[in-house]
Amino acid sequence: MAATRTVRVRVNGTLHEREVEPRLLLSDFIRHELGLTGTHVGCEHGVCGACTILWNGEPVRSCLALAVQADGAELETVEGLAPDEERLHPVQAAFVEHHGLQCGFCTPGFLMTVVAFLRENPDPDEAEIRRAISGNLCRCTGYVNIVKAVKHAARSLRARAPAGASAAPAGR
């Protein structure tokens, strides 16, 4: 077996330390080493966006990175968005309200993409929303209701945040 390296990452606020093979994908590390199976893998070649996580606040495809590269990074996954099913993040709540998911496989990737997008652009128009999610594939919804959900999520995040400030990252 190949020599291992130590990886230290903070995921959703919790510090993890593991010995891993250098070739281990970050997506596999998150799912199988840390057991955070909310992050999904749809293509493993960087197109579908199902594996999107936040890496120091930026959306990143975890299937395109190695776990060792994330050493020292701060990661957020879908599990960090809400403390439980009753207290959903506004983006999650908007997905419920506007039927933004069907099978739910692509959903964690969309949520992470959208959470990051709305921090950057709290008041997007439809064209901006469509562009922002165009790196995430969904085979069930035709995106119609995802777009709707993002619009409404933006509205409720704006209502929560003080004027001028961008929405606070959830789960912290």
Added chain:
Amino acid sequence: MVTRYLGAPVRRNEDPRLLTGRGNFVDDIQIPGMLHGAFVRSTHAHARLKRVDVSRALAAPGVHAVYTHGDLGPLGDPLPPLIPHPTLKHHKTQYALAPDKVRYVGEPVAFVVADSRYLAEDAADLVEVEYEPLPPVVDLEAAAEPGAPLVHEDAGTNVAAHYTQRVGEPDRAFAEAPHVFTERLVMDRGCAQPMEPRGVVAHWDPRLETLLIWDSTQAPIPIRNGLARLFGLPERAVRVIAGDVGGGFGPKIMMFYPEEIMVPLAAMRLGRPVKWIEDRREHFWATNHEREQIHDAAIAVDDQGRIIAVRTVFLHDAGAYIPYGLIVPVVASTTLPGPYKIPNYHAEFKAVFTNKTIVSPYRGAGRPHGVFVMERLMDRVARELGIDRAEVRRRNLIQPDEFPYDVGLIYQDFAPLIYDSGNYPAVMDRALAMVGYDRFPEEQARARREGRYLGLGVANYVEGTGIGPYEGAKVHVEPSGKVLLATGVGTQGQGHYTSLAQLVADQLGVDVKDVHVVTGDTGEFAWGTGTFASRAAVVAGSAVYLAARAVREKALEVAARLLEASKEDLELEGGRVLVRGAPQRAVSLGEVAVAANPLRGTIPEGAEPGLEATRYFGPPRGSFAAGTHAAVVEVDPETGMLKILRYVVVHDCGTVINPMILEGQIHGGVAQGVGGAYYEKLVYDEGGQLLTTSFMDFLIPTAMEVPDVAIGHVETPSPLNPLGIKGAGEAGVIPVPALVAQAVEDALAPWGVRVREMPLSPVKVRELVEGSRREAPA
């Protein structure tokens, strides 16, 4: 009884779980001691296997086993055929691992099991396979010719089946008709590409002697029954769970994919849990395809454009094996007549083996082909006779007072094709109004003056849904008052945890959130067939309704005793049974459940204990939904790019359980239809290599390409089930190719472009423009 939930856009019970990363998808299953599998797959489309040497792979680190065909014993035989048909002469089925010959790129040759997926893939690279290439059979027409190289030598032909259905006297009708138009229409290969690839986890428990399987299948119960038979186990010793399945759309049902045999086999032989998860590249080879057909079609009409006869003679590409039988071509030829009155009809097809991935139903399952052919013929008639395209359709529609309408054919369920109910003119007129049909010519002219090319398309379809044989449901009230509903139809995103719960909640007067639905677990409910052919809501929904109603009756009887009231005076509301007009006299449903299952005393003779009932429902035949799609598109003749400006769907699927879920199904279907009509195409080279094996080559539409969809509903309930439901799962996808073809032709009318092939693409559109003789207007 108040129906609070039937017909309401109830938010989904399953969402909070899925949204917080607590789904239960097959790759989420982790079992201590679990091993991981990887397949060695054929790199040749057609070759003899001379030698498979696994010695180096076996010696690789972390490897526990490497299986080839020789290790399989009786499981090395062809896997069981699924749906026989009298004309299917050569019902060739796939192998768990290829024996002496491979028949498509991606066919499994060996299975490696190791400590991790990484190590299994390393070792799979060390398996040495020596091939002796044979001439590949790739082109569909060439494959059907006599003298073509044979995919299955012992069949003596590549034609697996040759089937003809006729209505009236088509030959005479064509001979005598004043106008006959012919078209050659082609649909190329596509595939479903659910975002979750397939996967199987198997765990053999030697103490319980139970084989536990998690499988991303749309049909866990038949998988369980089949595996029990193949592995010589009692049915109760096999439990198949299809938890959350990340999209299905048809191909996640086959019985059996080779992997569904190999993973349990390895788990049983090694005494360790084994997991195999398909990767996306594998999925392109190993998960079934669809759509490839070549139709030679003809239509005969009178001077007014009234249909006298229709004929379609077509080739259906079955791929290397034909486990699923003739479902797709039969559905294509029986969907073709659609909402139109066709007194004489001739449908004839050959299902043909090729050295390509196996074909089985993908959302639409032949319906898009049938509608594409029929609607192209209608467009041709409109053009040739100079009749407005909506008008020519209207003249041929079956009228609302003509139901039940016998088309005169035999459908995929082997029952007569009889439309149960509908109002086709109302559906089409609504769609035309919504898309702005009457004002479009002016809109189009205005755009052309600005150098923009707009086109409108309108296409009709009838969708066979809700076929038998049957489904069942068990409804059970817990002492807590919570309700459990178990049924066999798994969900791949269709919202069964909610729509089926709505039916129960209405009957029992409980909150929809208090109905806990269990589906797709044979340990909970083991009778039924599965989620396909838009049948879950119709067939399982009806069974759920009947079971819930039986529990309601029982609750009323028991509560009448408890409350010393007459049954007729009671009602169920807010989780309680109460006396009408005297709400203080009430018992909770939980108390009723306890009373129905007493520790002392007795229950009335003939009664069953508990507040529980199981019911089954089998429809006499399918129920037929219908719809019209209409769209306005803009085509750029320079770049070939297509922009959809408006998209309208008017749909009649009878009684609607949950309009929010229904609309979501339609949105998704339209997106898939648009993908299949313009972006997605599986390309094989002449050697039988699949060239499109990633999302960089096979382009699934993103949010930038698919339109917003305006939806209108017409409701003509089905008389064939207690709630009047018709299925809706495929409605979004069916007419899209027909519609896009017509709209593109309309937009590019100045060039006289004709669309006879699907899918289109920017390149194709450019070719059409360049190929047209006429010059662009100044």
